[in-house]
Amino acid sequence: MNKSNRKxxxxxxxxxxxxxxxxxxxxxxFDDLCTVTELQALEQRFQxxxxxxxxxIYNDILAETGASSATISRVKRSLQYGSDGYAIVFGNxxxxxDGPSEA
Numbered sequence: 001m002n003k004s005n006r007k008x009x010x011x012x013x014x015x016x017x018x019x020x021x022x023x024x025x026x027x028x029x030f031d032d033l034c035t036v037t038e039l040q041a042l043e044q045r046f047q048x049x050x051x052x053x054x055x056x057i058y059n060d061i062l063a064e065t066g067a068s069s070a071t072i073s074r075v076k077r078s079l080q081y082g083s084d085g086y087a088i089v090f091g092n093x094x095x096x097x098d099g100p101s102e103a
Contacts, residue, residue: 016029017029044067045067045071047067048067048071048072049079051064052075052076052079053090
């Protein structure tokens with residue numbers, strides 16, 4: 001979908017997500033917000049993006065996630081030509097996973 005043709009965003013929903021403090025709160029919110037199928041699809045796409053970002057190849061991603069080659073291809077396109085949302089999140093997660101550096 002052409003980004004310029006999208007409906008206006010519901011900014012309140014994004015603010016609601018930012019208001020969550022823990023993984024547990026986030027899980028509860030998304031459990032209420034999404035159907036099981038929607039949530040599984042989002043989780044799978046994120047896992048595919050994470051693995052692509054780590055350099056994993058299609059066949060290994062397919063075996064690990066069960067994602068179709070079409071899903072993997074769409075996610076790869078988003079990583080390459082998207083709005084850099086994945087890059088922002090991955091950068092934030094890497095910092096969090098590395099933990100605070102000692103000075």
